[in-house]
Amino acid sequence: EDKVVQSPLSLVVHEGDTVTLNCSYEVTNFRSLLWYKQEKKAPTFLFMLTSSGIEKKSGRLSSILDKKELFSILNITATQTGDSAVYLCAAFSGTYKYIFGTGTRLKVLA
Amino acid sequence: NAGVTQTPKFRILKIGQSMTLQCAQDMNHNYMYWYRQDPGMGLKLIYYSVGAGITDKGEVPNGYNVSRSTTEDFPLRLELAAPSQTSVYFCASSYSIGGPNTGELFFGEGSRLTVL
Numbered sequence: 001e002d003k004v005v006q007s008p009l010s011l012v013v014h015e016g017d018t019v020t021l022n023c024s025y026e027v028t029n030f031r032s033l034l035w036y037k038q039e040k041k042a043p044t045f046l047f048m049l050t051s052s053g054i055e056k057k058s059g060r061l062s063s064i065l066d067k068k069e070l071f072s073i074l075n076i077t078a079t080q081t082g083d084s085a086v087y088l089c090a091a092f093s094g095t096y097k098y099i100f101g102t103g104t105r106l107k108v109l110a
Numbered sequence: 111n112a113g114v115t116q117t118p119k120f121r122i123l124k125i126g127q128s129m130t131l132q133c134a135q136d137m138n139h140n141y142m143y144w145y146r147q148d149p150g151m152g153l154k155l156i157y158y159s160v161g162a163g164i165t166d167k168g169e170v171p172n173g174y175n176v177s178r179s180t181t182e183d184f185p186l187r188l189e190l191a192a193p194s195q196t197s198v199y200f201c202a203s204s205y206s207i208g209g210p211n212t213g214e215l216f217f218g219e220g221s222r223l224t225v226l
Contacts, residue, residue: 006152032213042200042217043153050213088152090215096141096160097168098202098215102152 002027004091006101014109017079021087021104024071029094033065033072036088038103043088046074079108112136116201116218123191123225131186131221133201139216141204142184144168144176146197147220153200159184191225198222 007022025033032050036043047056049065049072056063060079065072076083086103093099114135123129135142140161145153145168155168159178173195175187184203188195201218 034213034215036215042219045214045216048213090153092213097155097158098143098204099155100145100153105150 002091002093002097002099004089004099004101006087006089006104008104009102010105010107012107012109013079015080017108018075018077019079019106021074021076021089021106022071023073023089023101025089025091025099026070027091027093027099030067030070030091031094032092034090034092034098035063035072035074036090038086038088039084046087076106079106081108081110084108114201114203114216114218116199116221118221119219120222121224123188123223125191125193125225127191128187128189129191129223131188131199131201131223133184133186133218134182135184135201135203135216136182137203137216138181139203139205140181142178143202143204143215144174144184144186145200145202146170146195147200148197156186156199188223193225196223196225 004025035046047063052067060077063074088103090098090100117132143158144156154170157176159165199221204215
C-alpha cells in the first residue's frame with residue numbers, strides 16, 4: 001500500500017530558528033515529490049522534486065530529494081511568524097495518484 | 111483564470127440526506143481529484159479521474175460517487191450522509207492536455223460539510 005510519512009507531527013520554534021521537516025515515502029512507480037504549505041484554506045504549492053540530490057530553493061525555503069533512501073526534507077531558515085502553517089508533502093505515483101502525508105504543523109513564536 | 115472552482119463552500123446536512131459537491135476547472139487539465147481532510151489530518155484521496163469517462167477509487171471511497179462526463183467537471187456525490195462524512199473536501203486538478211507537464215496539483219478553496 002502506498003504511504004507517505006512526515007515527521008515531526010508538530011514543531012514549535014522561535015523566530016530566526018532553522019527548521020528541517022522530513023518526508024519519507026513508499027509509493028508504487030514513484031514519479032515526483034511535492035511540498036505544500038497550508039494555512040487556513042487550500043494548500044499552496046512550494047516545490048516539486050523529481051531528481052535525487054538537486055536542491056530547489058525559494059527564498060528561505062529549500063528542499064531536496066533522496067530517491068535511494070526514499071525521503072525528502074524541507075528546510076526553512078530564519079523562520080518568521082508568517083511561516084506558521086501545516087506543511088504537507090505528497091508523492092505522485094505512476095498510477096496518477098498524489099498520496100499525502102499527515103503534515104507537520106509548524107508554529108513560529110515571535 | 112478561475113482555476114479550480116468548488117461549490118458550495120459550506121453546507122450542513124442531516125443524516126441520510128444526499129448532496130453533490132460541484133467542481134470545475136478551466137485549465138484543460140486531464141487529471142482531477144477529490145480529497146477529504148479531517149481536523150489535524152492530511153488529505154485522504156476519495157476518487158480520482160485521469161480523463162473524461164474514466165474514474166477510479168482512492169483510499170476512502172465508501173459513501174461517495176463521482177462522474178466525469180466532461181474534461182472540466184468532476185462532481186462528488188454523497189449518498190445517505192453520515193456524521194463520519196463531516197469534513198473539509200478539496201477538489202484538485204493537474205496536467206494540461208497538450209501542455210507542459212509541471213506536475214503541480216491545483217486546489218479549489220474547499221467545501222466544509224457538516225452532517226448532523
